[in-house]
Amino acid sequence: MEDKLIIGGVELESRLFTGTGKFPSKEVIRETLEASNSQVVTMALRRVDFDNPEENVINYIPDNFTLLPNTSGARTAEEVVRIARIAKAAGCGNWIKIEAISDNKYLMPDNQETIKATEILAKEGFVVLPYVSPDLMVAKRLEEVGAAAVMPLGAPIGSNRGLKTKELIRILIDEINLPIIVDAGIGKPSHAAEAMEMGADAVLVNTAIATASDPVKMAQAFDYAVQAGRIAYLAGLGAVKDYASASSPLTGFLKGE
């Protein structure tokens, strides 16, 4: 059975999204991305140096990747929108990961500003992937205003603490008709596998790979973990509701089954 994730019209085989921040060198970024088997890579537009090819991180990203510029550094919807437009004008494509963060202590996303920015950018034709605190009503609003996926955090950025928001993410998986990509907090391959077993559509991993002693090996480990988690989900582990099966073995007699 083919199991594909489609976002913004792009078919993805790998459900591991990777990042480019926090790496010890740009060369390591390239090697790691190749090893990760990933197809989508996020990068902070604030760090992209268009005037300086040697410093420009984009030149270290293999060609077969879909670029997912993020709006890291933006504090408000307005700043998000401006960064997104700069990214597009600079040739980074029309995918955008919204990060609207006005809390530098925990780096928690501002859901309100995120909704506003998503609405504006979706209307402008961007494929918008908003990074949010997992909240059902917020995710519903994002769905309404045209987000292409929802990226809830598992734990605060860079904390490596795993799926601390598991119950809330589970609700999003059940209720939202968009791909759910768990972003932030995933510290180990087993965390990624757990998210995938639950039925998440993909995970984004940056810190755990970038700051590992051997980022290349760690990227491979995440690739396998994400695949294993997905297969487990497809194999039936992912049944979140433990009631309402189609064939009603306990009450079928009432309907003459």
Next chain:
Amino acid sequence: MSFYEEYKRVKNIDFYSFFAQVTKYDVEKVLAKDRLREEDFLVLLSPVASDYLEEMAQKAHKLTVQNFGKVIFLYVPLYLANYCVNQCAYCGFSVKNGFKRNKLTINQVEEEAKAIMDKGIKDLVVLTGESRKHSPVSYIKDSIKILTEYFSSIAIEVYPMKTEEYKELVEAGVDGLTIYQEAYNEEIYDEVHITGPKKNYRFRLDAPERGCQAGMRRVNIGPLLGLDDWRKEAFFAGLHANYLQNNYMDTEISLSLPRLRPHLGSFQSNSIVDDLALVQIILAYRLFLPRVGISLSTRESDKLRDNLLPLGITKMSAESSTAVGGYAKDKGVKQFDISDERTVAEIKELLLNRGYQPVFKDWQQL
């Protein structure tokens, strides 16, 4: 609101009896904690904690990598003018020191900008001495307008301003503010700032907060180490950073740890801050404030800077000139002597060899 209230609350703590009571067990307890409180921070600054520098360093390193990654941001200072109306006992630009002052014309600002840009630097700190007459806000603003064409991020390190003035500069393209309190100890502050507007302790102390209110994206503060007992000064500055971080969550706060350097004056420091002390301060900052940036200037020697790198540093200056017009032309009088004379290329090489990625650009002018 003002940090001054906090300062008043803690200024009369009996630091020496507190330190005398700290035990090894207290330090170990703090090291085992996830979130540190004010007293924990003070424990880490205690003489007893200096026996735990390696343990602190391990933890600080881990926290730094986790929060910032294996990257170091590079910046360069640009001195626009060295006219100054103050008499600070510790500084070469003091009004009492006779040397030929100068100030860059707008054309010269552009020449400097080009010379710095050729090094690959994108992040600039613009400095002037304190003279509203020679370097009025309008002059700084005109310079910024030129500089925004060359740099992606510009901070100012100038005299304290009013919120409105900061706002004007933010609109012109400034995104960062650096302002050192020099001495948190109010009495010592008064002694070392002999004459001039800088004597106004409160106006300076509240300047970082006004910067946050004016919409600065990042605010960098610090004590000038060597003017009073470093354990106290480091404590006050750490609380100040914590105060700003808690009250202005949308501003990135960072700390610097300048130590007194040789300069064109006679002031001799009476509180020596040796390398061991500097290390302890950096570590205590990192453990108390895991998300706060810590920058290290070329005031420090190359060897020391290399070794401090993994302990919590997130930002470094490179190939700095502290003279007005020092990049495009030959050097004039410097504010102080720098120690690390390596070029940007050399620093870049060093960082890569040490497993760190040098980051030249970390903000996009919007």
